[in-house]
Amino acid sequence: MSALLAPVRAVDVGVPADCPLVVAAHGTENADGLRTVHAIAARVAARVPQREVRVGFLDVVGPSVADTLAGLAEPAVVVPLLLAPGYHVDVDLPAVAAAAPAPTRCTAPVGPDRRLVVAAHRRLQEAGWRRGDAVVLGAAGSSSPRSAAATAQAVAWMAELTGSPVVAAYASASAPTPAEAVARLRAAGACRVAVATYLLAPGFFAGRMHDAGADIVSAPIGDAPEVAAVVLDRLAG
Numbered sequence: 001m002s003a004l005l006a007p008v009r010a011v012d013v014g015v016p017a018d019c020p021l022v023v024a025a026h027g028t029e030n031a032d033g034l035r036t037v038h039a040i041a042a043r044v045a046a047r048v049p050q051r052e053v054r055v056g057f058l059d060v061v062g063p064s065v066a067d068t069l070a071g072l073a074e075p076a077v078v079v080p081l082l083l084a085p086g087y088h089v090d091v092d093l094p095a096v097a098a099a100a101p102a103p104t105r106c107t108a109p110v111g112p113d114r115r116l117v118v119a120a121h122r123r124l125q126e127a128g129w130r131r132g133d134a135v136v137l138g139a140a141g142s143s144s145p146r147s148a149a150a151t152a153q154a155v156a157w158m159a160e161l162t163g164s165p166v167v168a169a170y171a172s173a174s175a176p177t178p179a180e181a182v183a184r185l186r187a188a189g190a191c192r193v194a195v196a197t198y199l200l201a202p203g204f205f206a207g208r209m210h211d212a213g214a215d216i217v218s219a220p221i222g223d224a225p226e227v228a229a230v231v232l233d234r235l236a237g
Helices: 031-047 065-072 087-099 114-127 145-162 178-187 204-210 225-236
Strands: 021-025 053-057 076-081 104-106 134-139 166-170 193-197
Touching: 021 031, 021 065, 031 053, 031 225, 053 065, 065 076, 065 087, 076 087, 076 225, 087 104, 114 145, 114 193, 114 225, 134 145, 134 178, 145 166, 166 178, 178 193, 193 204
Parallel strands: 021 053, 021 076, 076 104, 134 166, 134 193
Antiparallel strands: none
């Protein structure tokens, strides 16, 4: 396995086995996006009734992860609800955990994980994807090489599932944009182009997928059961 894709080690802090779980999500002003994050947390909570499960946000809206941890004032585990490693995973969250009022363990992010790509493929099928359609995997984007490597792995998994040409595109920070990727596939002869929205929740980035000019655009992964399953694996690992 590439060093860039090596699993992120959890911050090694001893915490009780039944301590609270904080799901750390990107923030959004989109009401449906916020509902999705809380729905994921609720699905996780239903699977671990012995734990308190809370949500903390990394930007845009509150409560922040730091505020959520301060409100708990007891040991906790933070699971990043992020599809790839990057600044939040490598720098931001470890700093927040170190400053928390009680011991706090940060796990690896939920992505990359093949189960999440399976869920994204299901959303693509629900949107009307047909075998033979070219596919753009629309990710959030990051300047982190490890984030790019994680997205490349997701592209490979999506290509296996679809049997179609799949290219990555990014809503921010990296090229190509979703619109550029769609245009390139059309220029290369693709009759139909589908955008697989490789995001967890609706919001600004998901809107950029719909603006790309593709024939079909899937919904975000949302509160698919695979997401909760991966969160629980990170929690256990």
